[in-house]
Amino acid sequence: MRPTEHQNPQSLDQLVEALRCLPGVGPKSALRMAYHLLQRDRTGAQGLANALDGALQRVGHCQLCNTFSESTICPLCASNTRDKNLLCVVEMPTDLMMLELTHSYNGMYFVLMGRLSPLDGIGPKEINLDKLIKRAQDGVVNEVILATNYTNEGEATAHYISELLKSRGVAVSRIARGLPMGGEIEYVDSGTLSMALLGRKSC
Numbered sequence: 001m002r003p004t005e006h007q008n009p010q011s012l013d014q015l016v017e018a019l020r021c022l023p024g025v026g027p028k029s030a031l032r033m034a035y036h037l038l039q040r041d042r043t044g045a046q047g048l049a050n051a052l053d054g055a056l057q058r059v060g061h062c063q064l065c066n067t068f069s070e071s072t073i074c075p076l077c078a079s080n081t082r083d084k085n086l087l088c089v090v091e092m093p094t095d096l097m098m099l100e101l102t103h104s105y106n107g108m109y110f111v112l113m114g115r116l117s118p119l120d121g122i123g124p125k126e127i128n129l130d131k132l133i134k135r136a137q138d139g140v141v142n143e144v145i146l147a148t149n150y151t152n153e154g155e156a157t158a159h160y161i162s163e164l165l166k167s168r169g170v171a172v173s174r175i176a177r178g179l180p181m182g183g184e185i186e187y188v189d190s191g192t193l194s195m196a197l198l199g200r201k202s203c
Helices: 010-019 025-040 041-057 092-101 128-135 152-166 192-198
Strands: 083-091 107-111 143-146 171-174
Touching: 010 025, 010 192, 025 041, 083 092, 083 128, 092 107, 092 192, 128 152, 143 152, 152 171
Parallel strands: 083 107, 083 143, 143 171
Antiparallel strands: none
């Protein structure tokens, strides 16, 4: 069989490879995306490139809660209306946003940006536990609420953090099991989340 002489342009191959960094995107999906952007929506492609470049230049992490922010301290942490005695620990910014939609919590947050998963190489350092411990012992926080997901990794993360904080004399609670086992906060309705927050129990 004669080998194919067709090859994609190098720039196209580089685009395909770059798109593969997105979660759940394999070689074929990345190739379809690249073809679509270049053939059907060059304006959208340019907008995507500009937005990505802008985000990379301007978006960092809030020094207090660790969520994404364009400023050193995010607007939520800078607010004078929040209860600074409560610190709710979540896995991702999407979880923070979902909890805010419940309108049943007015404290502060800490976003881990992940969860413990040794098989994936994600340990305490990768989820900023040193920063969390320092925040929890700032002399202002009275209670840390663990609102990691009720998945195996989320439960393991909550247990690990709970033991770390309790050994340092910090009061720790866990959101109630209004959440189903294996459930992720991002996909739970606001009513269930509200009940889980209100029914939290000491760890």
